[in-house]
Amino acid sequence: MIVRAPGKLVLSGAYAVLEGAPALVAAVDRYVLADPARPAALVTDEVQAAIDAGALDRAVWFDASALRAPAPAGSSGAASRKLGLGSSAAILVATLAARAAAAAATRATEAAATTRATRAAAAGQPAPAWDARALFLDALAAHRRAQGGGSGVDVAASVHGGVLCCRLGPGGALDVAPHALPGELAVEVFASDAAARTSDMLERVRALAARDPAAHRALLGAAAEGATAAVAAADARALVAALDRQVDALAELGDRAGAPIVTPALRRLRPAATAEGASLAPSGAGGGDVSIFVGAAPPSAAFIEAARAAGLDRVPMSLGAPGVHVLDAARPPPAPHVSHV
Template sequence: MTATAPGKLFLLGEYAVLHGAPALLLAVDRRAAVTATVGGGGSPGWRLTARELGIEALLLGDDGALPTNLAPETREPLALFDAVRREVAAHLEKLDVSPDAGVDIHIDTSPFQQDGHKLGLGSSAAVAAALTAALAAALASVLSRSRGVDLARDELFALADAAHRRAQGGSGSGGDVAASVYGDRILYTRDQPPVHVAWPDGLDLFAVVTGTGSSTVDLVARVADYGRRDPEGHRRDLDALAELAATTKTALENAGSFLTLADDYFRALETLGLHSGADIVTDRHRELRALAAASGAVFKTTGAGGGDLGLVFAKLEATDELQSAFAHAGAAVIPIPTSLDGVRIEAVA
């Protein structure tokens, strides 16, 4: 079985989504692919290949468990694989089925890299979704399908989200996994089904590379530390973000309203970063924001902020000129075609 899942971009609602506010996300048509072959290679053992992680035909335990003697520098990047394996195994156990079959697993995240640099397009969430789908489907192929092993989309999201959170130490909103599972543009509120939304007429969007990368976990941890250090200030800053995020659906009714909201949200994120000591907004971001504003467009950070990518929202008539200006300023433009569908099974062997 080969399953693929798209990456994602947080368009609006970062940080506030962790506290119950809605977030706007876009599924991006750069897809992680996971192939799971039962009994692959002619032997019953489990093997894992993930070339972007430097893993080639790693021999796993009988149930797919990571080897106990695995070096820490190899084990850590495989935390997500192990978390998904555990979630799928627990799901099968709940269904009272025990497939006794080795699986050969190949994970490909090459579309999420450019010139040797990992783009901040949610490769881990895409892998969580695709791996959950592929592994469950492959094991279902050796079981009676009447046993209920095939996953409905909501079940797939629940398993992939739980695995993704476990791999991240319990942090994360689940929005990135929701985008990978359901696809298209969604408004996502924690513990609620996502809502698909339309895009304003005449508004374009593109992404630019803004830095050399940043740690989402580190930035989120710094904001959490701010909450412990100054609960009132933290609550005030998060309330400001939440109030803006709550207006997203209305702002999407026209391009002008959304541009205003995106700019206001950028400034609220900047305030949170200054108060928390987290580099959510950097000097490079401010430089690119000024460049966008000169053409009536809006630059905004995406996700946890820091390095990686930034977003540019602009009226359609200004897009070509803006992309040239950003490229001239050394910010590589990244096409971000929307993936209308989320997880899909590409092939059944």
């Protein structure tokens, strides 16, 4: 009984989502696999937090290699690096779902043939292995506890899948709703050869808020305006303009905070993206990891080559992948909701 949970891409609303602005996040067709029948080879901080809270009885084996990339040639240490696709959230969600699925399978095996669950299974309608809402809340609480906060949009993408509009509410509640991106939209993902630590970036931005609250407030306000416009965008051109507004604000925010939210490579490549009617933006906290090219048409061969020369390699993936689910070997997995061009 293999369970898989998708990674995510933050399309819009980075940083500003923590101030109440809407964020757009998409599940991608790169997954963490979890097998409840195999012992855990590694227990992540987030999974341990779920165990400590009583939401999970034990860790399980997982494979998160699809959310990683080979380390740059000549680098020392690990053979791979994270891509910034929300692997910690996907590992946690896959683990919680795998244990829930295993428990449900045990109950079904032990149940009498006359029970409603057994009759439903016989009719081809097995009872759900987990309650999505409860799974989301357990994962959100454990992820925030392990990471010292956060919006939780990566957890939402792994649980629910698709493309989502997320907004923080009172008390840290995360409101989540499906979102339709404009039609005729092309999204390409580029991975940097340098990984970034989200916690480090957020810490520097928080330090700016402490020493210069007016600048912090103004720049996040500008980013929030762009995030709100992105949700309302009815076509690719409007979405590109909304993303560019956010990148401009986040670039200055990073400059003032001493955090490379918009890296030098992205700054050099942005004019080329603009010339093609597109926006080139960091996904999430920035500083490296993955970036997104968003426009009405895919990037040209010349842009892809320029990106490669700048240390950014195209990483194929599709947006709108299904949320966490049991992988049935007897039939193919459900198709993503939104095709990637």
